[in-house]
Amino acid sequence: MIALGGLQIAHPVLNASGTLDALSAHAVLGDASLGCAAHVTKTITPLAREGNPAPRITEISCGLLNSIGLPGPGIDRFCAEVLPATAAIVDVPIVVSIGGFSIDDYALLADRLSPCPAAAAIELNLSCPNVKTGCLAIGSDVGETEAVTAAVRARFARPLFVKLAPGLADLASIARAAVAGGADALTLTNTARGMAMHRGTGEPLLGARTGGVSGPALRPQALAAVDAARAAVDIAIVGVGGIETADDARDYLAAGATAVAVGTAIFPDPGAPRRIAAGLVTP
Ligand SMILES: Cc1cc2nc3c(=O)[nH]c(=O)nc-3n(C[C@H](O)[C@H](O)[C@H](O)COP(=O)(O)O)c2cc1C
Numbered sequence: 001m002i003a004l005g006g007l008q009i010a011h012p013v014l015n016a017s018g019t020l021d022a023l024s025a026h027a028v029l030g031d032a033s034l035g036c037a038a039h040v041t042k043t044i045t046p047l048a049r050e051g052n053p054a055p056r057i058t059e060i061s062c063g064l065l066n067s068i069g070l071p072g073p074g075i076d077r078f079c080a081e082v083l084p085a086t087a088a089i090v091d092v093p094i095v096v097s098i099g100g101f102s103i104d105d106y107a108l109l110a111d112r113l114s115p116c117p118a119a120a121a122i123e124l125n126l127s128c129p130n131v132k133t134g135c136l137a138i139g140s141d142v143g144e145t146e147a148v149t150a151a152v153r154a155r156f157a158r159p160l161f162v163k164l165a166p167g168l169a170d171l172a173s174i175a176r177a178a179v180a181g182g183a184d185a186l187t188l189t190n191t192a193r194g195m196a197m198h199r200g201t202g203e204p205l206l207g208a209r210t211g212g213v214s215g216p217a218l219r220p221q222a223l224a225a226v227d228a229a230r231a232a233v234d235i236a237i238v239g240v241g242g243i244e245t246a247d248d249a250r251d252y253l254a255a256g257a258t259a260v261a262v263g264t265a266i267f268p269d270p271g272a273p274r275r276i277a278a279g280l281v282t283p
């Protein structure tokens with residue numbers, strides 16, 4: 001067993017938020033968690049959201065560009081329907097990713113999740129590049145990062161992860177602020193802001209113009225973020241970004257990550273988390 005910021009997990013491979021819908025995976029593949037040691041949910045927001053205009057996702061060289069925009073049912077339906085349905089089919093701890101547009105939003109989300117034992121941990125998404133306010137703006141500011149983490153810490157007693165963006169000007173200070181606010185672990189990183197153009201029309205390929213880069217294109221940035229955070233803080237770190245193989249995962253562990261999360265690699269290969277976890281135990 002591994003202690004990941006107080007969360008006991010069987011091995012160091014998780015899914016990245018927003019890349020594995022347990023209910024669909026269960027329905028289509030008969031396998032809700034794809035062998036991950038903990039299941040990380042899609043980021044949930046206080047109110048229901050439609051998300052961004054289509055197209056929301058496109059392939060780029062060495063990865064994906066997405067601008068999903070946090071669609072979801074809102075926290076009340078999540079707690080009443082989605083979380084219990086997920087808990088019924090997922091046999092590993094559930095990490096609920098939360099996102100908001102103000103510190104009060106995050107406090108409300110923590111208040112709602114605190115009485116739900118199925119929420120084994122919370123991951124604060126302070127890094128979504130695809131919404132105009134909150135999230136990334138909060139996680140780019142030292143004082144706001146500490147304040148939002150402390151607000152959730154005061155309301156939620158179980159493990160608390162804070163997910164940050166790549167390419168922050170002063171990641172070390174933001175990481176220390178999360179620790180000062182009471183974070184048990186950092187998740188590094190979310191996608192990096194990017195853009196792709198249609199060569200025929202010269203228009204952006206995504207409906208929201210810009211999106212977030214994931215997959216191998218992100219790996220060097222995310223790896224550097226893990227390295228920088230490890231030098232700054234001593235809490236657990238989940239390394240995320242372009243992990244496709246056990247060797248990719250080993251790079252993150254060597255840089256100081258405690259565990260890793262797999263996202264984009266799941267889309268072409270739902271067997272990826274299980275294969276990577278197996279590869280980590282057999283060199
Ligand atoms: C389609 C898609 C949806 C995502 N949704 C979320 C989300 O809701 N919350 C979040 O924190 N990160 C979200 N992410 C970012 C991933 O969790 C992860 O940080 C990022 O994709 C880098 O990992 P990867 O290169 O293995 O995909 C999303 C990524 C993709 C590709």
